[in-house]
Amino acid sequence: MFGSFDFQEFLSAFIVLFAVIDIIGSIPIILNLKQKGRNVNANKATFISFALLLGFFYAGDMMLKLFQVDIASFAVAGAFVIFLMSLEMILDIEIFKNQGPIKEATLVPLVFPLLAGAGAFTTLLSLRSEYAPVNIVIALVLNMVWVYVVLKLTDRIERFLGKGGIYVIRKFFGIILLAISARLFTANLTLLIEQFQNLK
Template sequence: MGTFNFQEFLSAFIVLFAVIDIIGSIPIILDLKQKGRSVNAVKATGIAFALLLGFFYVGDGMLRLFQVDIASFAVAGAFVIFLMSLEMILDVEIFKNTGPIKEATLVPLVFPLLAGAGAFTTLLSLRAEYASLNIVLALIVNMVWVYIVLRLTDRIERLLGKGGIYVIRKFFGIILLAISARLFTANLTSLIEQFQAMK
């Protein structure tokens, strides 16, 4: 698990905050409610947390099963985070939800908004950089924040306004872009060193 490091915790929190992007999802949640599709805050937060935590611990074993190391996954994850940042910055839709499940709490709220491919990838990418304890604590605090936002969606939208939500989404899009660049360069260097050592 490692020891607690506030800087690692804060960095992991900011990365997960940007990837999960619950503030940016408020318009989607409001649209679901207007269409009569109920959203259960406790259920959504609980299931999302269980999925993310489970993948955080089991995902490494799954990678070993396919003979993929964390550094390689982190490089691949950097590309996913890069694409997510483009979505946020350029207002384009790259990841589309075309699944058959129509229940709002599970789809699209839990998957892919809260516990999607980007969040899964980010967790394992962070594991290549930080101690597990700091990442898990950052995930827990993020899930508490997600629950608060889900409970107070209407109030937050009135407080921030559509313009405020839009600006926040753009800001964290730029943060994600920078994070993807750092993840890519840091882990690509590691992969190159491993390749050279094999010669």
């Protein structure tokens, strides 16, 4: 059920989640929220994000079975979402718009959609089609620790990296996400084609 720990799988899962959650790239948004007087609670944001992501990681599979969708199909769909996210980061465009009615900053937009959004959900299930669950969960836990540290030290990190540093990091991880989406798409599309041929 959990599989065995594999450092390579853990490292790959960590980097993918790090790029998708992109807490460093969210620093300008967090600072903007604080300037507008919208409170950001690091403890609450980290805990709720982790609970949502972990819950979806384990319950998402059951939800897919309910709708008769397999992991490989979901991974292909997830590859498209990650591809669009990478375009946002590389081209400085907004594809996923947040136009929800809730104005409380910790839950929206910080927890959803910045930390635990559609991209993170689809990425978790897409990773599950390739890696053992234990490696993904450990990668998720360490990413949440990193999120907590960044939320606590947002002002210092922004001063240290500067706007230029944050911009470069965002572009770099955008390119990584683009490559990951291509690999997820090709690997799982091959699986779907093999399943289709076996049905004949």
